[in-house]
Structure formats: C-alpha cells, structure tokens
Amino acid sequence: MRKMAAILLSMTLLLSACGGNGGTATTAAPETTKAETTAAETTAAQTTAAETAGQEGAYKPGTYTASAQGNNGPVTLSVTFSEEAITEITIGEHGETAGISDSAFDKIPAAIIENQSLGVDTVSGATYTSQAILDAVADCVTQAGGDAEALRAVPVEAGADSASAVLKDAQVDVLVIGGGGAGLSAALSASQNGASVILVEKLSALGGNTFRCGGAFNTCDPERQKDIPMTEALSSAVEKVLAHEDVSEEHAKLKAEVQKQWDEYKASGSTALFDTPEWHALQSLDAGDYEGNVELVRTLTSNTLDTLNWLSDNGVEWTDQVSTVVGALWNRSHQTPNNSGADIIAALEKNAGASGVEIYLDSKAEELVVEDGRVAGAIITNADGDKVTVKAKKGVIMATGGFSANVEMRVKYNKQWEDIGESVQTNNSPGATGDGIVMGEAVGANLVGMGWIQLMPLNSVSGGGISGYVNSSLYCNKEGKRFVAEDQRRDVLAAAVLAQTDKLFYIVCDQKEAELRGMTPEVLGYMVQNGLIYSGDTIAELAENMGVPADALEQTVKEFNEAVKAGKPDEFGRTTWENTIETGPFYAPSFSPAVHHTMGGLEINGSGEVINTDGEVIPGFYAAGEVTGGIHGTNRVGGNAVPDALCFGKIAGANAASN
Numbered sequence: 016m017r018k019m020a021a022i023l024l025s026m027t028l029l030l031s032a033c034g035g036n037g038g039t040a041t042t043a044a045p046e047t048t049k050a051e052t053t054a055a056e057t058t059a060a061q062t063t064a065a066e067t068a069g070q071e072g073a074y075k076p077g078t079y080t081a082s083a084q085g086n087n088g089p090v091t092l093s094v095t096f097s098e099e100a101i102t103e104i105t106i107g108e109h110g111e112t113a114g115i116s117d118s119a120f121d122k123i124p125a126a127i128i129e130n131q132s133l134g135v136d137t138v139s140g141a142t143y144t145s146q147a148i149l150d151a152v153a154d155c156v157t158q159a160g161g162d163a164e165a166l167r168a169v170p171v172e173a174g175a176d177s178a179s180a181v182l183k184d185a186q187v188d189v190l191v192i193g194g195g196g197a198g199l200s201a202a203l204s205a206s207q208n209g210a211s212v213i214l215v216e217k218l219s220a221l222g223g224n225t226f227r228c229g230g231a232f233n234t235c236d237p238e239r240q241k242d243i244p245m246t247e248a249l250s251s252a253v254e255k256v257l258a259h260e261d262v263s264e265e266h267a268k269l270k271a272e273v274q275k276q277w278d279e280y281k282a283s284g285s286t287a288l289f290d291t292p293e294w295h296a297l298q299s300l301d302a303g304d305y306e307g308n309v310e311l312v313r314t315l316t317s318n319t320l321d322t323l324n325w326l327s328d329n330g331v332e333w334t335d336q337v338s339t340v341v342g343a344l345w346n347r348s349h350q351t352p353n354n355s356g357a358d359i360i361a362a363l364e365k366n367a368g369a370s371g372v373e374i375y376l377d378s379k380a381e382e383l384v385v386e387d388g389r390v391a392g393a394i395i396t397n398a399d400g401d402k403v404t405v406k407a408k409k410g411v412i413m414a415t416g417g418f419s420a421n422v423e424m425r426v427k428y429n430k431q432w433e434d435i436g437e438s439v440q441t442n443n444s445p446g447a448t449g450d451g452i453v454m455g456e457a458v459g460a461n462l463v464g465m466g467w468i469q470l471m472p473l474n475s476v477s478g479g480g481i482s483g484y485v486n487s488s489l490y491c492n493k494e495g496k497r498f499v500a501e502d503q504r505r506d507v508l509a510a511a512v513l514a515q516t517d518k519l520f521y522i523v524c525d526q527k528e529a530e531l532r533g534m535t536p537e538v539l540g541y542m543v544q545n546g547l548i549y550s551g552d553t554i555a556e557l558a559e560n561m562g563v564p565a566d567a568l569e570q571t572v573k574e575f576n577e578a579v580k581a582g583k584p585d586e587f588g589r590t591t592w593e594n595t596i597e598t599g600p601f602y603a604p605s606f607s608p609a610v611h612h613t614m615g616g617l618e619i620n621g622s623g624e625v626i627n628t629d630g631e632v633i634p635g636f637y638a639a640g641e642v643t644g645g646i647h648g649t650n651r652v653g654g655n656a657v658p659d660a661l662c663f664g665k666i667a668g669a670n671a672a673s674n
C-alpha cells in the first residue's frame with residue numbers, strides 16, 4: 016500500500032511537470048494516496064450530538080467498510096458504529112490529490128460525527144472527494160442497518176463543518192484577495208515591507224491554479240543556462256523575430272536593444288545559448304502577436320531572476336536543470352524538485368504565516384468598498400456564511416486568478432476559438448471563475464485582452480503522460496504522422512490538434528526520454544498496466560497498440576531522428592532539437608486541448624496599480640497574476656504565467672505596503 020502510494024505520488028508530480036500535462040492527467044489518473052487518515056482522534060470525543068440523531072438500536076454495532084467514486088477513483092473508508100451513533104470514521108485507500116482533497120478529509124468526517132448527519136455541506140474546491148466520503152459513509156450506515164436517507168435530513172449546525180478561523184470585521188494595512196501564487200507572493204511581500212496583511216481565499220485550501228500547475232518558471236539565468244548549446248536553428252529563430260517590422264516606438268526600442276545584444280553575442284564567439292531579459296521580452300511579445308503591453312512585459316522579464324532568487328530565499332527550491340516547457344519557445348523553464356507548483360505554494364504559505372499574514376479560508380470576496388474614490392476594502396462572506404467588511408488602509412490587492420472555469424464568461428468574451436463552451440474541458444481549479452474581473456469592473460477598472468483564451472494542447476486523453484517538455488518530443492496524429500512543429504506557440508499547437516482526426520494526438524517517446532524526465536520503472540509499469548499510456552518494445556508494436564499504421568509511424572520516427580541529427584529547422588519549422596527516439600521500449604500517451612489560461616483581465620501598470628477606463632490609476636487598488644490582462648497578448652508563452660503571478664504579486668505587495 017505504502018509502495019503504491021509512493022508510485023502514485025511520483026507519477027502525479029511528473030504528470031504535472033509540463034504546465035498542462037498535469038490537468039487531465041491529474042484527474043484521470045490516480046495521484047497521491049494518503050495511507051491512513053483517522054478522523055477518530057479529533058472527533059470521537061464529539062459524539063454528544065448523537066443523542067439528538069441516533070436512538071438505541073439504530074445500528075448493529077461494529078465497523079463497516081465501503082468505497083465511493085471520488086475525483087480520481089474510489090475513496091475507501093471504514094465507519095464504526097455504537098448502537099446509537101457513528102463513533103469513528105477512518106479514511107483508507109484513495110487516489111485523491113493531496114492539498115486539494117485534504118480539507119475534505121479533515122472536515123467532512125468530523126462534521127458527520129459531530130452532527131450525526133449526512134446533510135453536511137461539501138467542501139468547496141473538493142466537491143467530488145466530499146461527495147465520495149458522504150456516499151461511502153451512507154453505504155456503511157445502510158450496512159449497519161441504519162437509515163441513510165433519514166440521516167441526510169438531519170440538520171447541521173452552521174459552521175460546524177468548518178475548521179478554519181472565521182473572519183470578522185477587521186481593519187488592516189493591506190487586504191489580499193485570492194490565495195494562489197500571486198496572492199501569497201503579494202501578501203508575503205507586503206508583510207516583509209512592514210504592512211499588516213489579511214489574505215482571504217474562497218476555497219477550503221490555498222493554491223488555486225498555482226498549486227496544480229507544473230511550476231515551470233521562465234527566466235534568463237546565465238548560470239543555469241551556461242551549458243546549453245546555441246544551434247543554427249535557434250539562431251534562425253532570433254533572426255526571424257528581429258526581422259519583424261516595428262509595431263510601436265516601444266517595440267522598435269526593445270528590438271534595437273536586442274539587436275545590439277545579438278551582435279555583441281555573435282562577435283564574442285560564444286557557443287552557449289543566447290539569452291537576455293530583453294530577448295525574453297521581445298520573444299514573449301512576438302508570441303502574443305504584439306498585443307501585450309511592452310512596459311509590462313519588460314517589467315516581467317527584468318524581474319524574473321530577482322523573483323526566482325527571492326523565492327529561493329523564502330524556501331522555494333529550484334533544480335539546476337532548465338528546459339523548454341510546451342509553448343515556452345526557449346530553453347529557460349526552471350523547475351522545482353517535484354515539477355510542481357505545490358512546492359511553491361507550500362513555501363509561500365509557510366513564510367507568509369511566519370511573517371504574520373493572517374490567512375482565512377472559505378472566505379469569498381463579494382465586492383469592493385470604495386470611499387472617496389479610493390478602494391478602501393472589501394465585503395467578504397466568511398466561513399460561517401456571514402458578510403463581514405475588511406477595511407484596508409494602504410491597499411487592496413486583487414489576485415483571484417483567471418476565468419477558465421466560468422463557461423459563461425468564456426463564451427461572452429472569446430474571440431479566438433470556434434467553440435469554447437461546455438463541450439470544451441478545462442484543467443483549471445474550480446475557483447477560476449473570474450470574480451476579481453467582475454469586482455474590478457464594478458469599480459471602474461479597464462479590462463484588456465479579454466477575448467484571448469488559451470487552449471492547452473496537452474490535456475491527457477489516455478490518462479497518463481511522461482513529459483511536457485518539448486526538447487525531445489514527437490507529436491503524431493492517428494495516421495501516425497507529425498503535423499506541427501512541437502516547439503510552436505500553444506495557440507498554433509492547439510489549432511493544429513483541433514484539425515486532426517478526433518481532435519487528438521500522441522506524444523511518442525522512448526525509454527531514454529522517460530528516464531531523463533524522472534519516470535521510474537514502477538511509474539511507467541503502473542501507467543502501462545492501467546492503460547494510461549500506450550507502449551511497445553518496437554515502434555511497430557507501439558503503433559499497433561495505439562491503433563495507428565505501423566509503417567507510417569516507423570517512417571515518421573526515422574525522419575524525426577534525421578532532423579534531430581541535422582539540428583536545422585525542419586519542414587514544419589521546428590528549431591528545438593535534443594535527443595533521437597531509438598531506445599525501446601517506446602511510449603505514447605494521447606492528448607486533446609482544454610481551456611488552460613485566460614490572457615485578459617484588469618489593466619495594470621508596472622507598479623501593479625489598477626487602471627480605470629479613463630486611463631487613470633484607481634487609488635488603493637492593485638492586482639497581480641491571471642486576474643490581470645495586457646501582458647501575454649493573444650497567446651501566453653508556456654512557463655511565463657507562474658513568473659507573471661509571482662513577480663507582479665511581489666511588486667504589488669511592496670508598493671501597496673509603501674503607501
């Protein structure tokens with residue numbers, strides 16, 4: 016059991032490494048398994064409420080076991096009954112996601128025992144896990160001869176299922192709304208700059224999309240990039256972006272700076288990868304069709320390395336390896352040891368708490384309070400369901416993330432895709448509903464780039480994945496043929512996939528690549544056995560298992576290997592090459608696009624201040640992360656969103672504190 020837990024944990028972390036792979040893979044494949052969690056220790060003493068619900072003889076005393084479907088598969092638990100009460104609930108095997116499901120495991124059994132009721136509310140953000148616990152306990156109640164339906168009708172005391180602190184009316188220097196990467200970074204930064212800070216998070220756990228993301232963080236980093244070779248194909252990519260016609264004065268100025276750096280680099284005779292913050296900025300603007308705000312993009316790329324180091328100082332570990340996450344376009348994606356945003360959230364949460372930030376879960380901001388033209392606080396629904404007001408002397412920082420999980424908003428604003436409605440999945444947190452955009456607009460904030468919505472091509476269909484790094488990836492369709500340059504922009508990749516048979520594709524890789532990406536034989540074996548990826552000792556066998564023509568796939572792999580050796584742009588224009596595919600066994604998960612990121616949102620300036628529809632700063636109002644717009648243009652570069660959230664969170668926090 017413990018061994019399988021370890022396998023599942025390492026598989027989960029690898030699946031989330033790509034900044035996209037993690038999405039459906041983490042919902043379709045088992046993730047972390049918490050071995051044994053007993054709620055009895057905290058709840059057995061709280062059985063007095065049973066007197067009101069249970070009657071002597073209501074149950075056949077004993078311990079009963081049942082399973083019910085959770086988010087990632089069955090959740091198994093055991094329930095112990097006395098003659099008149101549920102006395103203990105012990106969580107057994109499950110594949111739910113650690114961090115996301117923890118609050119359900121902590122709260123639901125406790126609330127069931129405390130209230131002797133199955134009418135307990137599900138925990139927001141962990142609805143399926145909550146429901147699985149309730150269903151499995153109901154099954155045990157039936158096995159014990161009890162009446163599960165009657166128990167569902169037993170009233171639950173308000174707030175009885177909430178274990179977190181309850182927010183009251185308060186006065187503080189800085190209020191941060193949203194507990195993902197941007198919010199925690201803003202809160203920590205404000206606190207380190209001397210402000211008293213309250214952070215509110217509407218779900219029962221911190222983290223948002225940042226928790227479930229791959230944690231890939233793009234930054235120019237001469238030390239970590241020094242051993243990466245420059246190739247002819249990469250040089251041609253620089254020349255191509257530099258050849259773009261001027262689109263604005265700011266663009267022309269930036270281009271001239273990069274041209275100078277490029278000329279100096281070539282004159283130096285260096286063979287190491289060319290990279291500078293300005294090249295990162297220019298490439299990001301180009302990838303977003305020059306719809307991004309040059310000042311904001313420059314602010315981002317000139318702060319990424321400092322922010323990475325600040326995060327290190329605050330407990331976030333980074334490996335020495337840099338890669339190219341899908342859609343990242345350049346070898347500058349940094350990774351945490353577990354390839355997971357959970358590493359970032361854990362460190363920020365710990366340090367924010369230690370720094371004195373007060374964090375309130377289950378606390379949803381409803382609207383902003385404006386006094387004398389200044390954003391002066393917000394009205395929050397607290398964990399008890401009461402409306403309270405938090406006044407913020409120095410500023411309110413909106414960090415509520417994007418709106419990928421809000422179908423109505425997607426459909427309202429989309430101007431990029433034929434269909435972005437119900438039928439298109441999202442890999443986002445259920446909290447990504449655009450609340451901050453709505454609250455901001457209500458106080459006059461200008462919205463920018465709202466029509467640009469990112470589809471992530473790597474949403475797992477087969478349930479597993481190996482790596483989201485493009486360095487050695489081969490994408491093929493159901494006909495066994497490549498159809499796109501794998502190192503392309505995400506919008507180009509997604510559009511290309513949507514044009515393929517059944518709107519899906521496979522990533523073919525070999526044992527060498529799987530090992531390079533940290534896949535252990537146990538994890539690979541688990542995925543193969545459970546049908547989460549296809550495999551074969553030869554390319555022909557792999558093709559047969561995938562259901563694609565073997566001769567076509569063999570020819571595709573042969574041509575791919577020739578292109579790797581040539582290291583030049585190929586017929587699709589691919590410039591990033593690393594390893595050939597030749598060491599069996601071979602593997603291939605399948606993927607289809609899902610809604611991943613919303614590029615539009617509140618307009619901000621380089622200090623993180625929100626701008627109104629007249630182009631003026633709204634006093635006291637800051638924003639950071641995916642709730643903002645104007646940085647990524649039409650297409651966000653893979654690995655640029657985590658730095659966006661963390662850099663602008665840090666900037667907004669420091670500026671709000673200094674008011």
Ligand SMILES: Cc1cc2nc3c(=O)[nH]c(=O)nc-3n(C[C@H](O)[C@H](O)[C@H](O)COP(=O)(O)OP(=O)(O)OC[C@H]3O[C@@H](n4cnc5c(N)ncnc54)[C@H](O)[C@@H]3O)c2cc1C
Pocket residue numbers: 032033034035037038192193194195196197198215216217218221222223224225226227228229230231232233340356378379380381414415416417442443444446447448450451611612639640641642653654655656657658660
């Ligand atoms: C599966 C996946 C993988 C990804 N991988 C990468 C990657 O590797 N690299 C990369 O650069 N980008 C990646 N991204 C994108 C990136 O993770 C996000 O853009 C970024 O983390 C957003 O951070 P944020 O703090 O703005 O929002 P979030 O992290 O989503 O946090 C927003 C928080 O605000 C809360 N909230 C919302 N409304 C309210 C309200 N009314 N009151 C209180 N709280 C509220 C939400 O519940 C949430 O916790 C990935 C995204 C996904 C979905």
